[in-house]
Amino acid sequence: YRLRIKNVPKFASSKMMKELLAKNGCEQVKIQKAPKWDYCFATLKTEEQQYYVLNKLKGIKFKNRELSIQVDNVTEKDRQALFDRRKNEKQQNIEQSGIQKSPEEMLADQVTPLHIYEYQAQLEIKQRGIIKSLETFRDKMDELYNKSQYHSSWLQEEFDFKLPLDLKPMIHSPVLKGYRNKCEFTAGLNLKGEKTVGFLLGAYKDGHNSVLEPDNSIHVSGIAKKIAKAMQNYIRQSLYDVYDRKTKQGNWRQITVRSQNCGNIMIIIQIHPQGLSKEQIDQEKSALAEYFKMFAKEENFDLTSLLVQIYSGVSNGMSEDPLDCIFGTPFIHEEMMNCRFRISPRAFFQTNTAAAELLYQQCGDIIKEIYDPKDFSESPTLIDVCCGTGTIGIALSKSLGTTIKEVVGIELCEEAVEDAKINASLNEINNAEYILGPVEKNLFALHNFSNKTSGTAVAIIDPPRAGVHKNVIKALRKCRAIDHFIYISCDHNAAIQNFVDICRPINKDFHGVPFKPVKAIGVDLFPHAKHVELIIEFRR
Structure with missing residues (x-):
């Protein structure tokens, strides 16, 4: 049951619209909003909920715009027709291109698009991508300062590639194959119609619904492949069907494997309960526990x-629904930089442990360069924004010793915060505090430092792919104690607006002395894929 909400600002995100609805008494609404849309969709589970939301939102305004809401249901027949049309269009495009590839080659191009290049060439492609993003950032800053009354000398400095900061050579991953410590496999049908556990061949939105085994996926670890195969064998013997996203029928949905360098293995199996009694589900849980205990023993x-x-639910991926631990503990551990970290099922942890260690070491080196004992009488507080399980703050606190006075972490995921507190204790870090909630709603952690002596705090931001809310940047700029901070981006294109807001001239929205970029360095955590982590050091 769907509503179309019109007259929405294009800059509004799904998250912003969801918060707007929640403020007006409309909870549990799924929002779909693309960046270029001046509308969004709100999806409800029942017709009663649909009309409740419709009535609650009548006459509501957002950013001084009155929103227009109307019923926009999609029937099952409409949805099936859309799926088939997209599938046919995709097939026609492939045929018209004249390029014939095997399904295995198509999957490799999809999940590891740079696999056809030698590794050094991959690094060069990623470095060129970073340069392009930094050039866009530079041009945007030039435009802003040309329109303002302020002058920025750092924009006139030129390093390599005419960039206004020092771009260092890319740091490569120590591991090139089987490096991913977390893989999410889909249960579905392969091209022969057989129950299969692996990766979707193409995007579902493009009409693809077939699943291929991960046998030839070079980024998947050997143990993850074995577990996927074992789950596939189990499902093929099962009386229950795999879940079909097109027909919404079936039970077996997704299998997540977390395989850490220290040897800990976590398996999460997702099941749709339709047509199953509680007794049948309990029987299946017992059977799965026995099966995987035996398999682990056989494979050692x-x-x-x-x-x-x-x-x-309808959408793919791990939901907020409860997780039932049917064997072992509801968490695992990983070891990195002489630290031991607990990881809960939903908590974020870098997917390439060996390369993540190099990433954190680079951050530590930057802080050591900044806080030379000769120049600072007081050790700084490390403010760890989007701290996850606390890995960065704890690892740096332990490796830098007295260089760090204390750690303050802010994180949205409740499980991750709980892990962070336990991880601080595990590693005998007694000077760490963790705050639960969205960063933009917990800015008091920064306000506490707003009037402290310059240089008494250093911030590290390691946000999700889309970056942080602009209110976080505003709070960082107003925080007088912070003279330096480190931004770690896993999508340098998406983070450009954050970089601009960090450095833009003072105006009515952005107070505080702006920062300037000092140096940047890419760290490759994703061999054969397009993404790369980018570290930028900013200074007032």
Whole structure:
């Protein structure tokens, strides 16, 4: 049951619209909003909920615009027709291109698009991408300062590639194959119609619904491939069908494997409960526990955690529904930089442990360069924004010793915050505090430092792919204690607006002395894929 909400500002995100609806008494609404849309969709589970939301939102305004809401239901027949049309269009495009590839080659191009290049060439492609993003950032800053009353000398400095900061050579991953410590596999049908566990061949929105085994996926670890194969064998013997996103029928949905360098293994199995009684679900859980205990013994690996999630929603991916631990503990551990970290099922942890260690070491080196004991009488507080399980703050606090006075972490995921507190204790870090909630709604952690002596705090931001809310940047700029901070981006294109807001001249929205970029360095955590982590050091 869908509503179309019109007259929405294009800059509004799904998150902003969801918060707007929640403020007006409309919870549990799924929002779909693309960046270029001046509308969005709100999807409800029942017709009663649909009309409740429709009535609650009548006459509501957002950013001084009155929103227009109307019923916009899509029937099952309409949805099936859309799926088939997209599938046919995609097939026609492939045929017209004249390029014939095997399904395995198509999957490799999809999940590891740079696999056809030698590794050094991959690094060069990623470095050129970073340069292009930094050039865009430079041009935007030139435009802003040309329109303002202020002058910025740092924009006139030129380093390599005419960039206004020092771009260092890319740091490569120590591991090139099987490096991913987390893989999410889909249960579906392969091209022969057989129950299969692996990766979707193409995007579902393009009409693709077939699943291929990950046998030839070079970024997937050997143990993850074995577990996927074992789950596939189990499902093929099962009386229950795999879940079909097109027909919305079936039970087996998704299998997540977390395989850490220290040997800990977590398996999460997601099941749709339709047509199953509680007794049948309980029987399946018992059977799965016995099956994987035996498999782990045969393959000689440490099955640390086996969990089942019952999820009846439409979208793919792990939901907020409860997880039932049917064997072992509901968490696993990883070791990195002489630290031991607990990881819960939903908590974020870098997917390439060996390369993440190099990433964190680079951050530590930057802080050591800044806080030379000769120049600072007081050790700084490390403010860890989007801290996850606390890995960066704890690892740096331990490796830098007295260079760091204390750690303050802010994180949205409740499980991750709990992990962070336990991780601080595990590693005997007694000077760490963790705050639960969205960063933009917990800015008091920064306000506490607003009037402290310059240089008494240093911030690290390691946000999700889309970057942080502009209110976070505003708070950082107003925080007088912070003279330096480090931004870690896993999508340098998406983060450009954050970079601009960090450095833009003072105006009515952005107070505080702006920062300037000092140096940048790419760290490749994703061999054969397009993404790369980018570290930028900013200084007032």
